[in-house]
Amino acid sequence: MLTTRVLRFPRKPFVDLDYARHMPSAYVERTKRTVPRKVFGDRFGAPDIKMYYVHPDDYLPSHRRPWEDKQLSSHLQRSDKYFSAQLSNKYFDIRRPKSQRIPDTEWTFFPGDLVQVMVGKDKGRQGLILTISRDSSEVIVDGLHTKLGEDMEGSEKLGVDKTLRWQEQPLSVSKKQVMLVDPNNEQPCEARWQINGAGDEYIRVSTASGYEIPIPSQAKVTYEYLQPENYIEVEGKDTPSDVVLERTYVPKIASFEQEIMEEMGIKEERIPKPTFWY
Numbered sequence: 001m002l003t004t005r006v007l008r009f010p011r012k013p014f015v016d017l018d019y020a021r022h023m024p025s026a027y028v029e030r031t032k033r034t035v036p037r038k039v040f041g042d043r044f045g046a047p048d049i050k051m052y053y054v055h056p057d058d059y060l061p062s063h064r065r066p067w068e069d070k071q072l073s074s075h076l077q078r079s080d081k082y083f084s085a086q087l088s089n090k091y092f093d094i095r096r097p098k099s100q101r102i103p104d105t106e107w108t109f110f111p112g113d114l115v116q117v118m119v120g121k122d123k124g125r126q127g128l129i130l131t132i133s134r135d136s137s138e139v140i141v142d143g144l145h146t147k148l149g150e151d152m153e154g155s156e157k158l159g160v161d162k163t164l165r166w167q168e169q170p171l172s173v174s175k176k177q178v179m180l181v182d183p184n185n186e187q188p189c190e191a192r193w194q195i196n197g198a199g200d201e202y203i204r205v206s207t208a209s210g211y212e213i214p215i216p217s218q219a220k221v222t223y224e225y226l227q228p229e230n231y232i233e234v235e236g237k238d239t240p241s242d243v244v245l246e247r248t249y250v251p252k253i254a255s256f257e258q259e260i261m262e263e264m265g266i267k268e269e270r271i272p273k274p275t276f277w278y
Contacts, residue, residue, distance in 0.1 A: 010200050014193065015104045017219045018134070019065070031066040033079040034059050051086070053079040061101075061135035063170035100174040102137045108191040108204055109139055109173055112216030114181045116188045117144050117171065126181055130168065138170035139178055145169050184209040 020028055029035050033053040040049040060078070064071040109115070109132055116126045127141040146166040156162055171178040179188035189208040196203045204213045217227065225231040233240055252259065261268060 010195060010202060012105060012202055014202065014215065017110060019222055022222050022224050028066060031072055031075065032059055033075045037083070054082050058082065061133065063131070063133040063136055063138045063140060100137060101135060102174055104134065107134060108180065108193070110215055110219035111221065112218030115139070115141060115178050116181055117141060117178055118188065119177045120145050133170070136170070137174045138172055140168045140170055141178065142168070145171055180213060182206045182209055182211065183213060184211040
């Protein structure tokens, strides 16, 4: 007799830890301008021809969130140049190779992590991560790796004096410009995901010492809430999760007319004639 064993692996919740995890993916793609401008279909079995605002292969990732005003205006300008190049049948010279995006299952950096800068004038200094960008595999560290820049570009045109401030610059994770700090000896280290002793959860551990590096609470922040346990559903506007997950449909072997008759208490006494399919 053959027996079947079902292997149950714990979920990987760290893959979903993102500020935009509850945002519709279609909205994020529209802000990136990587959606089709027009689709030419009905080509007698041939694949559809898609005319993009900006082809996904030509998208330039940034450490900024794509729906921010400055980044969104940059995407709009880029899509206009891209479309103009297509109309004039010219090569789009702003194209560049794809960025080295680290797979979500191997990503180990989150907002609130204590990291150490490995390059630049702040080499050897430690700080906390403010924001991350998985598209470009970059992080922003609070108060480190800064550059003096304008606080508001084009302020002189509005009659406002130009002001300068130190702005944090992105650090590449794929190039190891920044590394996590080992909680055991406070030295830079790499991290990996492994299953805990109970076998029910993935934990992040240091490859150097094997100590666990807890995920900070800031990693669970989304645009809807700061902490999931403190989220309050608005009565009358948001549908409660228990109502959404409630199973109300019961499948039946009956036609639509038969279900209506059963609901209204109509009894059918006529016997239908047999039908045959050839």
